[in-house]
Amino acid sequence: MAEAAVNHVLRKLSDALVDKAQELSQVSGQIKQMQMELRLIQALLRDADSKSNRDERVREWLNLVREIANRIEDVIDTFLVEIQENCPKSCCWFPIPSCLDCNTLPTVVRNPIKMNKLSGKLNQITQELKLIYQRKNDLGIMVLGAGSEENDQPFRPTKPSDIKESEVVGLEAAKCEIIKQLLDKNELRRTVLSIVGTGGIGKTTLAQNVYKSAELVGQFDCCIWLSISQKYIINDLLREFSNSIEPGMGNQESPVTDEDVLAKLKSSLGPKRYLIILDDVWTIDLWDRLNILLPDMNNASRVIITTRLVYVAKRADRNTEPYMLGYLNDDDSLALLFRKAFQKHIEPENYPRNLLGVAKKLMKKCDGLPLALVVLGGILTTEELTYSAWSKLEETMDWHDNDGRKCSRVLAMSYEHLPFYLKPCFLYFASFPEDYRISAKHVTRMWVAEEFIPKDGSGTMEDRAEKFLQELVRRCLIQVTKKSWNGSCKYCNIHDLLRDLAIHKAKEDNFFTIFSKGEDVNHLATKKPRRAALQFCTPTEDGIYSDNTCSLLCFGLQEKSTNDSGFRLLNYSGFRLLRVLTIERVDTREFAGSDWLNGLIHLRYLGLRYCTIRQEIFKKISLYNLETIDLKETNILLNKQETTDWSDVVVPTLRHLFGRLNVGQCFPLKWDHYTNLQTLKYVDKGAVPRLGCCINLRTLGIYYPFDFQNQREFSHPEEWQTLKGVLTRTEQLASLSIIANQHEGYFIPFGGTRDLPCHEKIQSLYLKGEWAKDMWLPSVEMFPTNLTKLVLEFTRLEKDPMPILESLQSLRILRLLSYSYLGSKFICSTGGFPNLEKLQLEDLPKLSHWDLKEGAMPILRHLKLQHCGELWTLPELPNVQIESHALWS
Known part of the structure; x- marks a missing residue:
């Protein structure tokens, strides 16, 4: 973790010298001196890390390096906060204002006392860095040659494992x-x-x-x-x-x-x-x-x-x-180890002869425990398939624990074997409650906000973060529980024992401090955690605070004490360095005041999932660095008497905004300023004409509310033409959702995507609302050519859609939800739906017959049925998992 901290702060110092050259000109010499000392120490970290398990002194040395790296980051971030607080509000632009537009510098920069204080702190840190470096000889730490460790290698994305989740080793008889x-x-x-x-x-x-x-x-x-x-x-x-x-x-x-x-x-x-x-x-x-x-x-x-x-x-x-359930025997243990190491099933007669002997030695050390074998197999996927590489792993590791538990040592080895850039990503899983359903996008976007993901490289930072998650999955440290429409991880979890390991390492490195139910969160300030996770804790009336905490994750805060005035979750003056804030399943109306987010100018990720919030909280928040606003399933209470002009409020770094249908109404901003925007759902149809400059949109959701004043939903096809004009410039669009109010007789303006530039790129399409029968007739051409996922709801189709939908060659997921089809019969012809894997039929009240011809849906694996009251019999569906909820209601 020390190496990750040093690499991170070196990047931060370099960025600060470029972005804030004028403001930091008086201390640029001290910063460059710190950089030099840090690079000298950086060269020692690989050797120190390899020796830390055998030498307590080296482990303490690494802790000092990590702590001083965190101190440097805090000093720089605190100074940037002071710059922001002394800026005229009219100059507040990306990323933190320099006030050069008004030909002046912030007061703090022109204050000699403030600058001398900053200079003194930097000089003191530099002297401490020199002393730390000088201790290398006493500890026997040396500079390793280039390329001597796996961590020297650049990140190489790997193909996801093709092993089926249903495959098991040694459990067939029990099953x-x-x-x-x-x-x-x-x-x-x-x-x-x-x-x-x-x-x-x-x-x-x-x-x-x-x-x-x-x-x-x-x-x-x-x-x-x-x-x-x-x-x-x-x-x-x-x-x-x-x-x-x-x-x-x-x-x-x-x-x-x-x-x-x-x-x-x-x-x-x-x-x-x-x-x-x-x-x-x-x-x-x-x-x-x-x-x-x-x-x-x-x-x-x-x-x-x-x-x-x-x-x-x-x-x-x-x-x-x-x-x-007992431990695996030697044959099953060896089979599981090879399967995980090679990412495919291998028959015993095909085991590599040159690896068989050392594989048996490795297998014996796991004592037949499946989790240990799986994790060890994940480590072997990163090694060369040679006897020398596997033998080195077997010989150099100390497998014995003081308590005699070999499994925990195997799991700890899996963490130690991680490249430095993956260690903080793995430790982040310590923050989630046990058995929590972890959203892949949720955690990877927090990694981006934490700056764990390098800014340089191909694709977006979100793409690179996803590859980091894939690497943790490949190493068998994280389990995929559900895949998305494009085959990527949608939800994941972590085994209890690996979670215990992450919690232990996170606490040891002061990476995350976990506060569980019943613990006093008042200790947050005294413990000074770098990051804190509150799991079902009770907030205090005075609010919690910690002046050097950069991440705060709150899961299911408990009932407040009896105080009619409400409690304050955050004492924002004590969280000035916060970069990530996520709160789940909390009614924030109980929070005293509407300014509890004010002053968090470093905030990059704001998650308020499954909460009830007031719109006013966004009026006073400093949004200059905010990248993600996650309001999934959040109830947003709009102020109908609101008259404040939001036209000057800009979130220049915003890349992701999503929530319920009214989320766009909470941010009546100038959408045409957001060229970095990648995710926007859901936005009101009135904002559509202003989305023309959002050229990097990948996910877009649009809501067409019912116009109660004019008793109509919209005026025929002109709004669809407006949408097509906007999408002309969004050639990266991969997911499109169009939702209309389900009032019967009012229609969704869908004329097909065939004349859009992104027609071939859209892979996920969700349509909710009735189609105007006199304007749009369903046809294959109206759907994207590479459509992978299609969801229809309240479309009220009267003609069997299967003859059209079965011709979509790339379709893998099809969901026909409430009143999408009003007919009584489905007919799927031979060869239809050649790549369909998942099918969901829900609330189709008249569907009574399903004719599935031989050869249709040849690779269907999962069928979900719910509230299809007339469908009493199903066609023959071999090897299909059927999930039914009140099939006959």
Whole structure:
């Protein structure tokens, strides 16, 4: 981590000398001297890092290097804040104003006392750097030759693994046995099958493969998967449970109670046969609370729980013996190691002879623990496929822990083996709660805001951040749980043991400090964390603060104390260096005042997911460096009496803005200034004519509200012509969403994309709203030629769309949602949908017949059905995972 910190601060100093040359002219000499000392130390870091595990003194030396790098960054950032605070507001432009437009310098720059103080701090730091460098001889640290370490190599993007998630090693017999018990028709009572084993043994992997198995397709009326964590929040768990039974229920603002869930279970499950998986149960108390919500209708319903604790399994069902998952034998261990190392299945007779001997030695050190073998295989993917490379890894690593646990040493080795630029990216996963569903875009954009991603290189910084995530996946440190329409990672998670490792390393390096439920967040200021994550904590009425914290992540803040005036989350004067702020599932109306974001001029990432917020909070925020505004599923309360002119408010660095349909109304800005904008959803149709300069748009969502005054949605095709004119210059557009109010009889202005320059580039298309039947007739030509994902909702098509849609050769994902089709029959012809992998049919009330000809949808793997009340029979769908929610409602 010291190397990452030094590289980061060197880049920052170079940028500051260029961007703020005039303001820093009086101290440029000291800054250049610091740079020289840092580069001398930088050359020592590779050798020091390799010795830190064996020498406590070297580890302490690295901590000093990291801490002083952080101090340098804080000194520079604090000075930039003072420049900003002394600038006339009329000069506040990108990235931080220099006030050169008004031929003057900020007061702080013209103040000799202030500049002398800054100079003194820089000189003191330079002297400390010299002393640190001089200690190298005492510690035996030397400069390594170029190219001697993996970290010297530039980042090489790799192809994603082609291993199917369903492939398992050593679990086939267990899978067959559990499926046999699930389908036992002689056992009508609700049976609880428990999978028990230590952490990393493969309990969740086995449960997932059972859950997705083809043998269970059509056997249960309702299938639900719930991930439990060791520090669960019961109301959040019940909310997720409710949402799994009936999507949308869990999003209600009022708390979901046990009674709500019980009522929903009785009405939705009724006499249906269900399969419920409860993954990672830790306590008897939790099982007892969930048990009363799972009715036993004597219809062979089943529950599977995974747990590390035998007594929990026995409490769940005293009449069913728990399935004890053991360690892998040598043959299975070797098979798993080779599969992960080579990223493909290899038969034993084809194992590389030159690697077999050393592979067996490596395998033995993992003691048959699957997670250790998977992680070790991820490390081997970065090594040359030679005996010497694998042998060096086996010989040089100290595999023995003081507590005798070899697995933890294998996992720690996976972190130590990371290139320096990936270490902070991995440690960032420590900030998320256990079993949290991590959005790939969420975390990678925070990496960009933290400046972990180099600015130079091909593609955008977001593209490079995605490649960093792919590399962590390839090394088996992060797991992909859901892929996006373009094949990239959409959601991911981290294994509990790897998360524990990340938390330990993050705490050791003062990279992230985690405050969990019940901890006093008042200690935030005294601990002085570089980054802080508050997980289900209770804010204080006076607000939290820390003068050197650069990132603050808040997940599910608990109820405030009894104070009618509300509490203040942030004491912004103590967070002047904050770059990343994300708050989830909080009603910010409880926050005292409307200026709680004021003064955060370094802020680059603002996430207010699943919150309730007032529009006014954005009026007083300094937006000069803001890159991402994430308002996913956030309820924004607009001030209808608002008269303030926003025409002069500019967010020059903004690249991503997304949220609910009214998010564009919260920022009535000059959209034609935002040439860097890549993501904008959703923006009102009135802003469309001003998007002409947003030439880098990749994702665009447009909302066409109903005009209640004139009782119309819009005036025929002229608005579509306006949109086409704007999109003429957005040749990077890959995802387009057009949403109209679903008032029956009012139409979405969709005439097709065939005459757009981006016609061949659009891969994802979402259309919500009725098509005007007298203007637009669906045809293959109206859809983008390379369309990968298509979602239709409330289009109210009366003619079977399948003959048209099945001709889209690149289509992989098709979702026909509420009232998209009003007919009764689907016909899919032979050879149709050649590349379709996922199909969702939801709320199609008249659909009663589905004729699937032989050879249609040849690679379909997942079918989701919901509320298709007349569709009583399905066509033959071999090897297709069927997910149904109230199929017959």
